[in-house]
Ligand code: SF4
Ligand code: SF4
């Protein structure tokens with residue numbers, strides 16, 4: 001039931017935040033007032049249907065123009081989202097997370113990430129610091145403006161949601177395709193293939209937004225708690241977790257996306273959601 005509830009919320013959010021259907025027909029981008037507001041999940045500004053802005057795209061835009069003015073709005077909003085929800089946003093509200101989960105439903109052999117490769121989770125923090133903060137801040141042009149390097153060189157969400165639909169529908173863009181577009185399509189294909197066989201590989205290893213929200217998991221208002229009087233340490237929750245979190249040892253791990261699978265599978269009903277100081281029944 002909880003699995004179904006989460007899926008319904010994910011679909012409603014993905015469609016609701018990309019509700020400018022005319023954009024998909026015309027090959028244009030919505031530029032109305034709601035585009036000044038960031039959505040909580042990774043959803044490309046350039047998606048023809050997008051009604052809001054992407055927090056990572058906006059963060060880079062703010063950092064790359066730091067020489068002229070610095071807006072605290074995006075950082076404030078990210079802190080607000082993080083402080084309330086942490087990575088609940090990843091599990092419930094992010095359209096690119098949903099896309100990866102749907103890809104993972106395609107029948108194929110599924111792989112757990114080998115323990116030796118668990119250290120790859122730190123890659124997303126390196127990407128956050130290097131491609132979202134340092135390069136846009138310091139790699140500036142003659143006018144002092146930086147490049148949105150994560151959007152430009154890495155983000156497969158942008159290629160899928162923005163780059164491909166716009167190029168398909170827009171003849172003038174087709175003639176401008178070059179090596180960079182080919183590189184981005186290559187990264188997207190790798191992401192798609194990996195998502196079919198591994199659960200949410202982009203979220204796990206690459207996403208700088210997930211990296212930001214992860215810092216809030218232990219302190220956000222929405223948290224998990226293990227009742228030590230009920231928990232027998234059987235480890236079933238950890239085995240069921242597709243992100244290899246040992247929930248009973250660390251219920252607020254930075255890697256937990258709050259999908260709720262561990263709660264549903266705990267035979268002793270020992271894992272609880274805590275909102276603020278209050279335990280959810
Ligand atoms: S390219 Fe990626 S990071 Fe940039 S705006 Fe689009 S989804 Fe956001
Ligand atoms: S890690 Fe990134 S892409 Fe994955 S769900 Fe979280 S915000 Fe979305």
Ligand code: SF4
Nearest residue numbers: 241256257259260262
């Ligand atoms: S610890 Fe539980 S809620 Fe978090 S990702 Fe794993 S199964 Fe999902």
